Amino acid sequence: MFTRRSMLQLLGGGAASLALRRPVWAAAKDAAPGEFFIFIHASGGWDVTLWADPRNERKGIVDPAGTDNTDIAPLTHWKSTRLDNDVDTFEILAPKNVSLRFGPGIGDLFDFRERLTVINGLAMNTVSHPDGTAFSATGRHLAGGRPPASSVDVAVANELGTDQLLPAVAVQYPSSFIGDRLDRRAVPLRVASAATIAKSLTRSDAYLAADDRTAITALLTDEAAALAEQSAYPETYLRAESQETALPKLISGDLEKAFTQKALQDAYPKFDYKAKSQGQGALSAAFALEAIKRNVVRCVGFALGGLDTHNQNYKQQAHTQQELFGVIARLVEELDRTPHPDKRSAKLADHTHILVFSDFCRTPQINLSGGRDHYPNNSALVISPKFVAGRSFGKTDVEQLLPADAGLGFSDGPRPIAPPDLLATFVSAFDIDPRKYLRDGEVVKAMLR
Amino acid sequence: MKLAVYLSFGLLAACGAAPGIAPTAPQPLPVAKTIAIDTTPKERRRMMPPEVYLRAYMVWFGGLAPLDVQARAKGKALFDAWDDYLSALGLPDYRVDLPRQMQTNTLMLATLGRLGEALCMRAAERDLHGKPPAIADRVIFAFEVVPTPSADEFRDRFDVLHRTFVGYPVALGPADRLAKFYALYQAVAARHKAAKQPLTGDETAWAAVCSALVQHPETELY
Numbered sequence: 322m323f324t325r326r327s328m329l330q331l332l333g334g335g336a337a338s339l340a341l342r343r344p345v346w347a348a349a350k351d352a353a354p355g356e357f358f359i360f361i362h363a364s365g366g367w368d369v370t371l372w373a374d375p376r377n378e379r380k381g382i383v384d385p386a387g388t389d390n391t392d393i394a395p396l397t398h399w400k401s402t403r404l405d406n407d408v409d410t411f412e413i414l415a416p417k418n419v420s421l422r423f424g425p426g427i428g429d430l431f432d433f434r435e436r437l438t439v440i441n442g443l444a445m446n447t448v449s450h451p452d453g454t455a456f457s458a459t460g461r462h463l464a465g466g467r468p469p470a471s472s473v474d475v476a477v478a479n480e481l482g483t484d485q486l487l488p489a490v491a492v493q494y495p496s497s498f499i500g501d502r503l504d505r506r507a508v509p510l511r512v513a514s515a516a517t518i519a520k521s522l523t524r525s526d527a528y529l530a531a532d533d534r535t536a537i538t539a540l541l542t543d544e545a546a547a548l549a550e551q552s553a554y555p556e557t558y559l560r561a562e563s564q565e566t567a568l569p570k571l572i573s574g575d576l577e578k579a580f581t582q583k584a585l586q587d588a589y590p591k592f593d594y595k596a597k598s599q600g601q602g603a604l605s606a607a608f609a610l611e612a613i614k615r616n617v618v619r620c621v622g623f624a625l626g627g628l629d630t631h632n633q634n635y636k637q638q639a640h641t642q643q644e645l646f647g648v649i650a651r652l653v654e655e656l657d658r659t660p661h662p663d664k665r666s667a668k669l670a671d672h673t674h675i676l677v678f679s680d681f682c683r684t685p686q687i688n689l690s691g692g693r694d695h696y697p698n699n700s701a702l703v704i705s706p707k708f709v710a711g712r713s714f715g716k717t718d719v720e721q722l723l724p725a726d727a728g729l730g731f732s733d734g735p736r737p738i739a740p741p742d743l744l745a746t747f748v749s750a751f752d753i754d755p756r757k758y759l760r761d762g763e764v765v766k767a768m769l770r
Numbered sequence: 771m772k773l774a775v776y777l778s779f780g781l782l783a784a785c786g787a788a789p790g791i792a793p794t795a796p797q798p799l800p801v802a803k804t805i806a807i808d809t810t811p812k813e814r815r816r817m818m819p820p821e822v823y824l825r826a827y828m829v830w831f832g833g834l835a836p837l838d839v840q841a842r843a844k845g846k847a848l849f850d851a852w853d854d855y856l857s858a859l860g861l862p863d864y865r866v867d868l869p870r871q872m873q874t875n876t877l878m879l880a881t882l883g884r885l886g887e888a889l890c891m892r893a894a895e896r897d898l899h900g901k902p903p904a905i906a907d908r909v910i911f912a913f914e915v916v917p918t919p920s921a922d923e924f925r926d927r928f929d930v931l932h933r934t935f936v937g938y939p940v941a942l943g944p945a946d947r948l949a950k951f952y953a954l955y956q957a958v959a960a961r962h963k964a965a966k967q968p969l970t971g972d973e974t975a976w977a978a979v980c981s982a983l984v985q986h987p988e989t990e991l992y
Contacts, residue, residue: 487876493866498873508873513857513866520850521858521881527846527968528891529978533958537982540954545987547944554814561987572880 355663356481356672356751357613359652360474360622362454362494363645363679365629366695368426370685371639372646373700374441374717375424377402377410381720383685385410386424390687392636396643399425419711426642429650436653438703438768439713442724444737445681448695450629453680457699458495460741460759468497472509473676473744474620476758479507481751482619490518490612492605494622509622514601515580515608522577534572541565579611591651598627598637599644606652613669616662628679635692638683649677653704674705676747678740685722698724701743707750708768714738729765738765815991817874820859823882823990830934831889832909839889846968848888855881879990886984891969894977899969910934910980915972918959924952928979935983955979 370376370385377385384390387408393399404410414423419434430437447453452463458472471479474489475498482488489496489509496509512518524534542565549558578584585607586594592603605623612618625648627641656670664672678701683693698717704710715727715738724737731742741762745755749764828834834842836852843849856863858881860871871878890910897903897911905912913927925940925948932940940948958978963971983989 493868505873508875510875510877511857511868511871512877513863513868517854517858518877520854521877521884523847524884524887525847525891527848528974529887529958529981530961532961533974533978536954536957537978537985540950540982541985541987543950544944544947547946548987551944552815557815557991558987561991572883 355661356674357618357669358474358477358620359609359613359673359675360458360494360620361649361675361677362458362622362624363628363677364454364493364624364626366450366453366680366683367628367642367645367700368630368635368638368683368693369441369698369700370682370722371424371426372642373423373427373439373702373713374682374722375411375413375422376685376722377404377413377424379404381685383720383722384687386639390635390691391639393425393639395640396425397428398423398431398643399639421711421713424639426639426646428643428646430646430653433650433653433704435711436704438705438708438710440701440703440715440738440743440768441713442715442717442727442737443699443701443743444724444739445697445699446739448681448697450680450695453695453699454495455497457678457680457701457740459497459499460744460762468495468499470497470760471499471503471758472497472622473747473758474622475503475507475509476748476753477751478509478620479503480748480753483507485619486617487612488618489620489622490608490618491622492608493624496622509620515585515605515623516582518608519577519580519582519584522572522580524572538565576615576617579615580608585611589651589655591654592648593644596644596647598641599625599648602626602645603648603651606648610652610655610659613673614659614662630683631688631692631694632690633692635687638693649675649702649704671706674707674747674750675703676705677702678743682722696722698722699740701740703743703747703768705750707770709770714765714768729767731763733763817879817990818992820861820874820878820882822992824859827882827885827889827984830910831893839885842892843885843888848891849885855885883985887981890977890980890984893980894969894973898973898976911976915976917972919955919972921948921952924948924955927976928952928955931976931980931983935980935989936986937988951979951982954982 376383379385385404387404387410389408398414400412401409402412411425414427414431416434421434421437421439423431445453445456447456447462455461455463455468459468459470461468461470472495474491474496478489483504483506487510488507491509491511492515493513496511498508542562545558545562545565549555549562552558582604585604589607589610592607594600594603596603602623602625609621609623612621625645628638630638653670656673657668659669661667661669661672679699682696682698682700684696688694716725717723718725726735727738741759742765745759745762746765746768748755748758750769755762755764828839840852857868858877860874860878862868862870893910897908898915902908905914913930916923919927928948928951929940955975959971959975962974969977
């Protein structure tokens, strides 16, 4: 089993990590040991009226999804009801055991409704993809085109993950590492595909053998140690030494073999890797599972896309959502049946926390091209034992789908929930001080158990 | 007119040549005190952006273009295509709208190690194996391979590689560096002496030395 010490290092905290600074903040790891985190970016902006904030009536500017603008054939949870003369819309899913209401896009995740926490009416104040993404992930709008704060996965990794081999892995997830007070080990490994990680760790056995590489790294370890002794600034060389020490474990073990595309698909066959929109996302989810199961990560973020439907492709929005939530449903199933790597008799689902957000939502009205454009409202989803489940927080107005007062008694008066509030609540659930990472936002205690 | 001429002569007479100053030998400046100059580096060493390493690799291994690197390193699971490693190296990947990474990380170092090893193996194949080019035409291993070299023979050849990758003669490095690399060479050569593979034992050992130098702390840190 790899430990943080055996890896981090593994290859090097990289440029930056070689010039580490010690973390300034007291870590919260003692308060939340053995917790894992999965962050999912539903990329493109989802139509919340199809899942979290369902609308099936024409009110104000709201044009509900109907058989004239939605391909309902592949939808498993679409039950038709009359909207207009010759157009049907969907029946809202209103299960009796929870207070949640869903549209048909929820797909198989509907079966896990008792474990879902939905946040509606998130005030986004933006309709720009990069800005909405950054706002959702960091709680701050872009400044000069760049996020001015670290993303939530980096914040959690910095507090709880620096002992892990891979504190934060981001597969097309909008991670940002900002500021010089963070532990450099929390720099996220941002990759385009989960398979990239396996490729980078792979070494050919046509020329050198594992023993040769062990000898090379042993030599380089000695060299780094000797240079550290002679250096006025030994920290960098000492970091290089520790990295070289761990390198053989990383590249000669079975880690890279476990992360290949084929290995992941074989290990988790229930994911639909050939799904139209989410096949690559399914691979990322499988990577997250495998990495958590092996206890080598603390946070994994990945993207599930295909939601930016401005035109006729809106017909596929509901199906894309169904695939997206299907990936999450499979993920929860696997977490349910996988034992925790450290905690006896516990399953991973008891200690894994999932946060799903999108850039923003889509307009309540259908545009002239048959699609929906960007809209400054949003919904988010949390699946976590730390959160009150089976209910939603926040709301939108009936006629315009705009964020409305959430009725949560914010200290600055009546207002909707905003992404900083959600992020502050999320990190506070693990005894992380939100003010260390978030300029704005108020903890919503009602969301927490 | 006459008045002007008289005045001119009068002025010239008044401004007679100044008395000359006799030349003297230059005197050394007085020594006030000796100032000790602190030549130690004032910043810790650090890694550089990935382009710096990629550029260095391309220059070292023959002034290659990126596509040359890909063509040369590909095969035998040594390397694939740049596209597979863009994000792992920290470069932007516009296919998936992934921006440049502003901090280097562990995966970048692993990827650079994979690339460096691939290029060393290919360089050994080109410069050492079979009918190698003249020494002047070699890219990395600009010396003749001697089977089972003595310590002195190894030193002369290792110095060529050391100057290439680390940037200064091995004689100026730590005293025991040569012995460490000689031991590595001997271990790898012995391990691969009888093995049937693309390179001979000695060639593989030189390739291993190259691979170690590419990843050496003094090579990676600036």
